[in-house]
Amino acid sequence: xxxxxxxxxxxxxxxxxxxAALAGVSVATASKALNGQGRMxxxxxxxxxxxxxxxxxxxxxxxxxxxxxxxxxxxxLTNDTYGRFSLPVMSGISDALVDKGVSVFLxxxxxxxxxGQLHVDAMLDKRVDGIIATGKRIDRHLPVDxxxxxxxxxxxxxxxxxxxxxxVSDDAGGARLAVEHFWRLGRRRIAHVTGPASFAVVHAxxxxxRDVLTEKGLPVMEPLLGSWSEAxxxxxxxxxxxxxxxxxxGEKPDAVFCGNxxxxxxxxxxxxxxxxxxxxxxxxxxxxxxxxxxxxxxxPLTSVDMNLAALGREAGLTxxxxxxxxxxxxxxxxxxxxxxxxQSCGRPxxx
Amino acid sequence: xxxxxxxxxxxxxxxxxxxAALAGVSVATASKALNGQGRMxxxxxxxxxxxxxxxxxxxxxxxxxxxxxxxxxxxxLTNDTYGRFSLPVMSGISDALVDKGVSVFLxxxxxxxxxGQLHVDAMLDKRVDGIIATGKRIDRHLPVDxxxxxxxxxxxxxxxxxxxxxxVSDDAGGARLAVEHFWRLGRRRIAHVTGPASFAVVHAxxxxxRDVLTEKGLPVMEPLLGSWSEAxxxxxxxxxxxxxxxxxxGEKPDAVFCGNxxxxxxxxxxxxxxxxxxxxxxxxxxxxxxxxxxxxxxxPLTSVDMNLAALGREAGLTxxxxxxxxxxxxxxxxxxxxxxxxQSCGRPxxx
DNA sequence: CCTGCAAGAGAAAACCTTTTCCCAACTAAG
DNA sequence: CTTAGTTGGGAAAAGGTTTTCTCTTGCAGG
Numbered sequence: 109x110x111x112x113x114x115x116x117x118x119x120x121x122x123x124x125x126x127x128a129a130l131a132g133v134s135v136a137t138a139s140k141a142l143n144g145q146g147r148m149x150x151x152x153x154x155x156x157x158x159x160x161x162x163x164x165x166x167x168x169x170x171x172x173x174x175x176x177x178x179x180x181x182x183x184x185l186t187n188d189t190y191g192r193f194s195l196p197v198m199s200g201i202s203d204a205l206v207d208k209g210v211s212v213f214l215x216x217x218x219x220x221x222x223x224g225q226l227h228v229d230a231m232l233d234k235r236v237d238g239i240i241a242t243g244k245r246i247d248r249h250l251p252v253d254x255x256x257x258x259x260x261x262x263x264x265x266x267x268x269x270x271x272x273x274x275x276v277s278d279d280a281g282g283a284r285l286a287v288e289h290f291w292r293l294g295r296r297r298i299a300h301v302t303g304p305a306s307f308a309v310v311h312a313x314x315x316x317x318r319d320v321l322t323e324k325g326l327p328v329m330e331p332l333l334g335s336w337s338e339a340x341x342x343x344x345x346x347x348x349x350x351x352x353x354x355x356x357x358g359e360k361p362d363a364v365f366c367g368n369x370x371x372x373x374x375x376x377x378x379x380x381x382x383x384x385x386x387x388x389x390x391x392x393x394x395x396x397x398x399x400x401x402x403x404x405x406x407x408p409l410t411s412v413d414m415n416l417a418a419l420g421r422e423a424g425l426t427x428x429x430x431x432x433x434x435x436x437x438x439x440x441x442x443x444x445x446x447x448x449x450x451q452s453c454g455r456p457x458x459x
Numbered sequence: 460x461x462x463x464x465x466x467x468x469x470x471x472x473x474x475x476x477x478x479a480a481l482a483g484v485s486v487a488t489a490s491k492a493l494n495g496q497g498r499m500x501x502x503x504x505x506x507x508x509x510x511x512x513x514x515x516x517x518x519x520x521x522x523x524x525x526x527x528x529x530x531x532x533x534x535x536l537t538n539d540t541y542g543r544f545s546l547p548v549m550s551g552i553s554d555a556l557v558d559k560g561v562s563v564f565l566x567x568x569x570x571x572x573x574x575g576q577l578h579v580d581a582m583l584d585k586r587v588d589g590i591i592a593t594g595k596r597i598d599r600h601l602p603v604d605x606x607x608x609x610x611x612x613x614x615x616x617x618x619x620x621x622x623x624x625x626x627v628s629d630d631a632g633g634a635r636l637a638v639e640h641f642w643r644l645g646r647r648r649i650a651h652v653t654g655p656a657s658f659a660v661v662h663a664x665x666x667x668x669r670d671v672l673t674e675k676g677l678p679v680m681e682p683l684l685g686s687w688s689e690a691x692x693x694x695x696x697x698x699x700x701x702x703x704x705x706x707x708x709g710e711k712p713d714a715v716f717c718g719n720x721x722x723x724x725x726x727x728x729x730x731x732x733x734x735x736x737x738x739x740x741x742x743x744x745x746x747x748x749x750x751x752x753x754x755x756x757x758x759p760l761t762s763v764d765m766n767l768a769a770l771g772r773e774a775g776l777t778x779x780x781x782x783x784x785x786x787x788x789x790x791x792x793x794x795x796x797x798x799x800x801x802q803s804c805g806r807p808x809x810x
Numbered sequence: 811c812c813t814g815c816a817a818g819a820g821a822a823a824a825c826c827t828t829t830t831c832c833c834a835a836c837t838a839a840g
Numbered sequence: 841c842t843t844a845g846t847t848g849g850g851a852a853a854a855g856g857t858t859t860t861c862t863c864t865t866g867c868a869g870g
Contacts, residue, residue: 120528121583121609123826134850139828146829148848169584170525171826174855179521181585184565189550192541199540202567206574211581214535214565216553223557230562232472233520234532258472338755370755377728404689404721474856485820490858497859499818522856525825 122163131159142167173235182427183213183231185224185252188244192398193416197242197264200420208428210237217250224252232257237431240423242266246276247308260430264423265416267308271438273430275423277414279309282445283316286365286393286412289447291324293454295363295391300331301344301375302367310367313395317365329361334371341366341374349382362390363453369394369401369411376405376452391453407451419443473514482510493518524586533778534564534582536575536603539595543749544767548593548615551771559779561588568601575603583608588782591774593617597627598659611781615774616767618659622789624781626774628765630660633796634667637716637744637763640798642675644805646714646742651682652695652726653718661718664746668716680712685722692717692725700733713741714804720745720752720762727756727803742804758802770794 128138133156140146141156142165159165173179184201188194202212213236215227231239238259241250243266254261255269263274290298300317303310314331321328332347334340349360366372372394376386384390386407394402397413422443430436479489484507491497492507493516510516524530535552539545553563564587566578582590589610592601594617605612606620614625641649651668654661665682672679683698685691700711717723723745727737735741737758745753748764773794781787 121586124828125826135827136829136851137849140849143828146849147846152848166580166584168525168586168826170521170530170586171855172828174519174521174525174826174857175828177855190543190546195541195546198565199567202565206566206577206581209581211564211566211578211585213562214549214553215557215562216550226557227562229517230557230560233517234562235472235519235521370751400721475858476856486857487821487859488819491819494858497819498816503818519856522825523858525827525856526858528825 122165127160127165131156179235180210181236183236183239185241191244194242196416197420200417201424204421204424221251238427262423262427274440278442279312280316282412283313285447287320290363297361298363299361300365303336338374341371342378345378366394368396369398373405387454397448410450410452413446473516478511478516482507530586531561534587534590536592542595545593547767548771551768552775555772555775572602589778613774613778625791629793630663631667633763634664636798638671641714648712649714650712651716654687689725692722693729696729717745720749724756738805748799761801761804764797
C-alpha cells in the first residue's frame with residue numbers, strides 16, 4: 109500500500125535471496141561473492157558486496173550451522189550461582205571465544221540432577237559444538253554425566269574422571285609461593301590456617317606448606333583446619349597465640365598463611381585486637397585474591413591468585429581446537445598461581 | 460563392514476529421516492506422529508514413537524528454528540563481570556526460561572563499545588528471540604544501542620530511554636523499609652551513611668529516608684555521602700560520633716542506615732572499636748543483603764534485599780510474552796525490596 | 811453399481827545458505 | 841574454421857524439520 113522505501117526498521121532480516129535479486133545475480137553467485145569464493149569479475153563481486161552492505165544483510169547463522177554442522181556455540185555448565193570462582197572462569201572462556209565468533213550458553217544447574225540433564229539436553233538439541241563444565245570446588249563435579257555426549261567436553265576448575273581433559277589451579281604451587289615469600293622476607297615461624305578437611309585443596313596446600321618448611325629447615329606447625337570463615341580466622345588466632353605452643357619451643361608465629369581471604373581477614377582483625385601489628389609483628393597471606401576482601405583488610409592483604417580467568421581462557425581455546433579436530437592429550441593440567449603482593453607481609457623482597 | 464548394532468556411542472545424531480525409515484513411514488508422518496499432529500492410526504503413532512525412543516531421536520533444534528523463525532534462545536548482555544548485582548539477576552532469568560526450553564547466551568561486554576556491538580551482532584546473527592540488558596548500576600546503561608534491533612529488548616536493573624521496558628528495584632521503598640524498621644524498634648535518632656552523589660540510588664534512598672523521618676516527626680540529619688567502602692563507614696562513624704552534633708541538640712545517633720553492606724560493616728567495626736554496642740547502643744541496617752558480608756559482621760547484619768532474582772524472573776517472563784506476541788506497556792516497573800532481619804538492630808518488632 | 815466422503819499417509823515446499831557440478835560464451839591455438 | 845581451454849555465472853542438492861496439499865483406499869449411502 110504505502111511506498112516503503114525508508115531504511116527499513118530492521119523488521120525481518122534480509123536474506124541472501126533478496127540481495128541476489130537486487131544485484132541481478134543468483135543466490136549462488138551472491139554467496140560466493142560475499143565469501144570470497146568462486147570466480148567472477150571484480151565488478152560483479154563489488155556490486156554484490158555493495159548491495160549486501162546497503163541492505164544490511166547478515167547471513168542467517170542458523171542456516172549456516174545446519175549446513176556446516178557446527179553452530180559456533182558452546183555450552184557452559186556450572187553449579188556456582190553466585191560464585192566468585194566460576195565467574196572469573198566464565199569471563200576467561202568468553203574472552204577466548206568471542207573473537208572466534210563463538211557464543212556461550214550459560215547454564216546454572218545448581219546441584220540438581222534433573223536440572224543438569226535438562227540443560228545438557230537443551231544444549232545438545234541446540235547442537236553446541238562443545239561443552240565446558242566448571243564448578244565452585246575442584247574436588248566435586250557437576251551432578252550430570254557428560255561422557256559419550258558426541259561433543260567434546262572440557263573441565264575447568266573441577267575434576268572429573270582422570271582421562272578427561274581438565275584445567276585446574278596448581279594449589280600446591282600457590283601455597284609454595286606464599287610460604288617461600290614469607291621465607292624470603294625472613295619470617296621463620298610460619299603457621300597455616302585453612303578450611304575443612306573435606307576439601308582436597310586443603311590437603312594439597314597443607315602438604316606444600318609442610319614441604320617448603322622442611323626444605324628450608326624450618327619448624328613445621330601442624331596446619332589448623334576449620335571453616336572458610338572470618339570467624340574461624342579469629343578463633344585460630346586464639347589457638348595460635350594463647351596456647352602453650354608445641355614443638356617449636358613456645359614461640360609465637362611471625363607469619364600466618366591462610367587458606368582463603370576471609371580467614372585471613374579474620375586473622376588480621378584478631379591480631380590487631382590483641383595488639384599485634386600486621387605486618388610488623390606478624391605477616392599474613394591469604395588465598396583466592398578476592399579483591400573486595402583483600403583490599404578491605406587493614407593493611408591490604410597479600411594473597412595468592414589462582415589466575416582463574418587464564419584458566420578459563422585455556423579451557424576455551426582447548427575446546428575450540430578439539431572442535432576443530434585437533435586431538436588433545438587427556439589428563440589434568442595444572443596452571444600456576446601468582447602471588448599478589450599488598451601490604452600484609454612487610455616490604456617486598458627487593459623493596 | 461562390521462555389523463554395528465551396538466547402542467550407538469552417540470556419534471552423529473539420529474535424524475527424523477532415519478526414524479521414519481526404520482518405522483516404515485515417510486518423514487512427514489513421522490514428524491506428525493512425534494508432534495501429536497495430523498491423523499493416523501494410534502498404532503502407527505505409537506510405533507513411530509517407540510522407534511524414535513529406541514534410536515534416541517532428538518529433533519535438530521537448528522532446523523526447527525530455521526523453519527519457525529524462532530530460536531528459543533535469548534541473549535543476556537551485561538557489563539558486570541564479577542558482579543554481585545547482575546549475577547542474581549541472571550540466575551532469575553535463567554530460572555524463568557529454562558522451563559520453557561529457552562537457553563541464554565551470556566555476553567559480558569565490559570564497558571567496551573566495540574565488544575558490545577560484536578556481541579549484539581553475534582546474537583542477532585544467531586537469531587535470538589530477544590535480548591535482556593542488565594548492568595551493575597541502575598543509572599548507567601550499556602555502551603550499546605539496542606533500539607530498532609528487530610527483536611524485543613528488556614532492561615533489568617538498568618535504566619534506558621523512558622519508553623523502553625525495564626525492571627528495577629524500588630530503592631526508595633527499600634529505604635523506607637529500613638527506616639521504618641528502626642522506628643518500630645523505638646530508635647529515634649537515625650543517621651544515614653551512603654555512597655557518592657553520582658549514583659542515582661543515593662538520592663532516591665536519601666530522599667525516602669528524609670521523608671520517613673519527616674512523617675514520623677523525627678529529627679532529620681543530613682545524609683553523609685562518601686564511597687561504597689568499609690573505610691568510609693569507619694570515617695563516617697567518626698563524623699557522627701565525634702563532631703558537635705548539629706540541630707538535634709548534640710545527641711548521638713542510636714541508629715545508622717547504611718547505603719550498602721560494606722559501609723555497614725565499616726560502621727559496625729568502628730562502633731565496636733569505640734566501645735559502642737551493636738545493637739544495644741546503636742542499631743545498624745545495610746543495603747544489598749550481600750550474604751557473605753552480612754553474615755560476617757558481628758553481630759550479623761540486618762539488610763535490605765533488592766530481590767534481584769525475582770527481578771530477573773520478571774524480566775525473563777516478560778520478554779517471553781513479548782516474543783509470543785503479547786503487547787507490553789512500556790515504562791519502568793519498580794519491584795519491592797525486602798528487609799532481611801538479622802541481629803544488628805535488636806530484637807525484631809514482635810519478638 | 812455409482813457417488814461422495816473420511817481416514818491415513820506421502821510428496822513437496824519452505825526455511826536460508828553453501829558448495830559442487832555444469833553450461834554457455836569467449837579466447838587462443840592449430 | 842575447429843578444438844581446447846578458460847572465464848563468468850547459474851542450477852541444484854544438501855542440511856533436518858514442519859506443514860500444506862494431494863493422493864489412495866475403504867466405506868457408507870443412495
